[in-house]
Amino acid sequence: MIISQSFNHEEVLGFKFGYKLIGQPKLFSHIYFVDGLLIDTGQSKMRKSIIAATKDLDVEQIFITHHHEDHTGNIPELQALHNCDVFASERCCQMMKAPPKLSFIQKVTWGDRPAQEDLIPINGSIETKKFRFDIIPIPGHAPDMVALYExxxxxxxxxxxxxxxxxxxxxxxxxxxxxxxxxxxxxxxxxxxxxxxxxxxxxxxxxxxxxxxxxxxxxxxxxxxxxxxxxxxxxxxxxxxxxxxxxxxxxxxxxxxxxxxxxxxxxxxxxxxxxxx
Incomplete structure (x- = not known):
């Protein structure tokens, strides 16, 4: 079963995606769009749904919060679709050049993701036309993970x-x-x-x-x-x-x-x- 939903909150557009071969999905990933900025790209298992959900958005830039496969699964496809730059922390850029191998259950749940050579490192903040998001390192779950704070x-x-x-x-x-x-x-x-x-x-x-x-x-x-x-x-x-x-x-x-x-x-x-x- 495939779940693909969206919601609006203030000026943030959120997308919820879940996949399970049999039965109702219990694990979901979310990506967010605000003022031209797409935050993360979701899992490759939901590629068709993610492309369909975002194809009409005016995406000017993409930001990746960390290297895990449910956040980086569709970088090449969405970058090509929107012809935009993809930014990430310096640590994430380095890790994505040779991302860690995934376990069987990770591949089944989320899907794999390819290495990325052209992510653009950015620190401090990332700006859109209306907003400025502070980039805050929050290691623990992943060494390269960051949050965005407006x-x-x-x-x-x-x-x-x-x-x-x-x-x-x-x-x-x-x-x-x-x-x-x-x-x-x-x-x-x-x-x-x-x-x-x-x-x-x-x-x-x-x-x-x-x-x-x-x-x-x-x-x-x-x-x-x-x-x-x-x-x-x-x-x-x-x-x-x-x-x-x-x-x-x-x-x-x-x-x-x-x-x-x-x-x-x-x-x-x-x-x-x-x-x-």
Whole structure:
């Protein structure tokens, strides 16, 4: 089943896309259009729908929030369709020259994406005719991830910082400590709408992101207590009675798992030990 929907909020046009071979999609990606700026390009699995939804827009420039496949899946097609430049952070530009390989479940859910050589690095801000968006690094979920913030309208395009008020699994290599720091940085901003790439919060966005921060900090604290007892990652997992999504873990060959969340806390704690020593 394919889901393709759009919505308007103030001067922002949002698009929601979901795909599942059998049954109702449960995972969605969003792309946003505001004043000539298209934010992200969505997943290649939804290419036809994304092209159809955006073909009549006056897209003057495209901005990529980070290298993940559900954000970069249609860069060449949309760039050619609109004959425009594509911008990203310097780190994202470098990563997209040789993007990481995807697991089986990522390819099935979102589709693959090609390497990109001609993304234009940009830092500080990106401007449209009417607005100026601050580019804010928010590493954690991805090392190159950035948010766009329009302070006069108090819009926050948060990429994958929010996702939900709780998290079931991490990608291998995600940093929970960086996510906590990035979330605190964003919560210090004066924003209203939280235009998340998967679950937008057009009301009470700051409250929802605060719940996410509380979840991450609580998880970190709980794992830390068990780690201080000398427990291993697997022992901590059992001690905290955590539950794994085995379907996701097996099909991703461990690239996606709740155990990765535990390991992320341990990596940070061990890193702090090394600094002290």
């Amino acid at each position: 302070p006069t309208r108090r819009w926050l395009f948060s990429a994958d910082l929010y996702l939900n008020s709780y998290i079931d699994y991490f990608l291998k290599g995600e940093s929970i400590s960086d996510q906590i720091a990035s979330t605190k940085k964003i919560l210090a901003l004066d924003f209203k709408e939280l235009f998340c790439s998967h679950k937008p919060q057009l009301k009470n966005g700051k409250q929802q992101l605060t719940k996410k921060l509380n979840f991450l900090e609580s998880f970190y604290h709980d794992v830390s207590l068990q780690y201080d007892k000398g427990y291993s990652a697997n022992e901590i997992f059992k001690s905290l009675k955590l539950k794994e999504n085995w379907f996701v873990k097996i099909l991703s060959n461990g690239y996606l798992s709740k155990l990765n969340m535990v390991k992320s806390v341990i990596r940070d704690l061990e890193g702090k030990k090394q600094v002290l020593n």
